[in-house]
Amino acid sequence: MEYRILPHGGEKIGVLGLGTSVLAEAGEAAAAQTFAAAFENGINYVDLAGGHTALFPGLGRALKSAVAGGRDELYFQMHFGANYLAGSEYAFSLDLDTVKRSVAWQLEQTGIEYIDFGFIHCLDSIADWNEYREGGILEYLQDMKRQGIVHHLGFSTHTPEVANAVLDEGIIDMLMFSINPAYDYQQGDFGYGEVAQRQALYRRCEAEGVGISVMKAFGAGQLLDAKLSPFKAALTRNQCIQYALDKPAVTTIVAGAKTPEEVHDLLAYFDSAPEERDYSVLSTFAPAEAExxxxxxxxxxxxxxxxxxxxxxxxxxxxxxxxxxxxxxxxxxxxxxxxxxxxxxxxxxxxxxxxxxxxxxxxxxxxxx
Ligand code: SF4
Ligand code: SF4
Incomplete structure (x- = not known):
C-alpha cells in the first residue's frame, strides 16, 4: 500500500480504499471476510454508502476480530442522508429524523464509537443543498463534530457546481467525487461540468487542503468493458487507478469489491509495471478542449x-x-x-x-x- 496524508488532520490514508456498493451483496458473513481481507492488506479507508444493509453488521464482525493496525488506523466515511432503516437496500433521505435514526443504527451495528468522516450525502443540485441545510441535517452533522463524535466533515457529489458551493462554506476536509476519464471528458452518466471546470475543481481542492476520495473510478465497471464504455474500447483497472491518482488533491480511490479475491484484484495495481498503468491511449478519445x-x-x-x-x-x-x-x-x-x-x-x-x-x-x- 502507498499512503497519502490528508492536509487537514494529517491522517495517513491508503491510496486504495474500499467502496461498499456491492460488498454486502452476499450477506453479513461474506462482507466480514471481504473487510478482513482489505484491512489485512493495508486498506485503511472505507466508504460506507453501500448498497446493502448487511455491510454494517459485517463490518462490526470484522472489527471484532483482530484487524491489522486496529481501529485507530482505520478511517470510515459515514453518510448523513443514506437511509438503511427501511429494509435491506440503501435509500436516500433528506428527513432529519430519518437521518438521525439511520446514523444511530449504523453506529450500533458496526460498534464504531466515532465517525472519522461524517458526510453530507450525495447532493447533485443546489436546491438539495439548500434543503439539506434548511432541514437541519447540516446543523446536526456540525453538532456531532462539536461533540467530537464526527472528526471531519465531507461531501459527496458528482457535480462541480454543487461541490464549489459547498467548498465556499469552508467546512469540509474531504470531497467524494466521481473521477474517471469518461466523466472528465463529459461522457457517460455523471460527466457533469465542463472539462476545464472539473480540472479547476481538483486544483481548488488541493489549494484549499481538501482531499478527494474518488468514487466510480471505473465508471461502475463500464470503462473496463469495450461494449459498455462510451469510448468503445476497454481500459484496465490499473489505467483507471493511475489516471485518478494523478489528479490534484486525490487522496484515495474507494473501489468496489465483494469478495477477498476482488480485493486482491484491486491490490494487483501495486505490482503492475509502469506500462500497464500508462493511460496515454486516452489521447485518442480526448475532446478538442482537452487537446x-x-x-x-x-x-x-x-x-x-x-x-x-x-x-x-x-x-x-x-x-x-x-x-x-x-x-x-x-x-x-x-x-x-x-x-x-x-x-x-x-x-x-x-x-x-x-x-x-x-x-x-x-x-x-x-x-x-
Ligand atoms: S524539451 Fe527536452 S529538456 Fe525540456 S522538458 Fe522536454 S524533454 Fe526535458
Ligand atoms: S506526456 Fe504530455 S500530458 Fe503527459 S506529462 Fe508529458 S506533456 Fe504532460
Missing amino acids: GVCVYCNHCAPCPSGLNIGLINKYYDLVRAGDPMAQEHYRELGAHASDCTSCEHCDNRCPFHVEQSARMQEIADYFGE
Missing part, C-alpha cells in the same frame, strides 16, 4: 535533463490556482523548468499534443528563474 492540456501522466519521460515534467506542470497549475504549498514543492524539485534545453523530446512523445518545451519556458519565466 494540448497536460494531464501530468509523464508518458513523455524520460527527460534528458532530468525534469519531472508531470510534477512541474502540476505544481505550476496549482500555484496559479492559489495552492500555497505548491511553490515550495516546486522549489524542492531536483531539476526545474529553467533546466529545460528545449530538446523537444517531450513535444514529440506527448500523446495529448502539449507543446511542452514552450510551456517549460513559460513556467521558468513564471518562477523568475
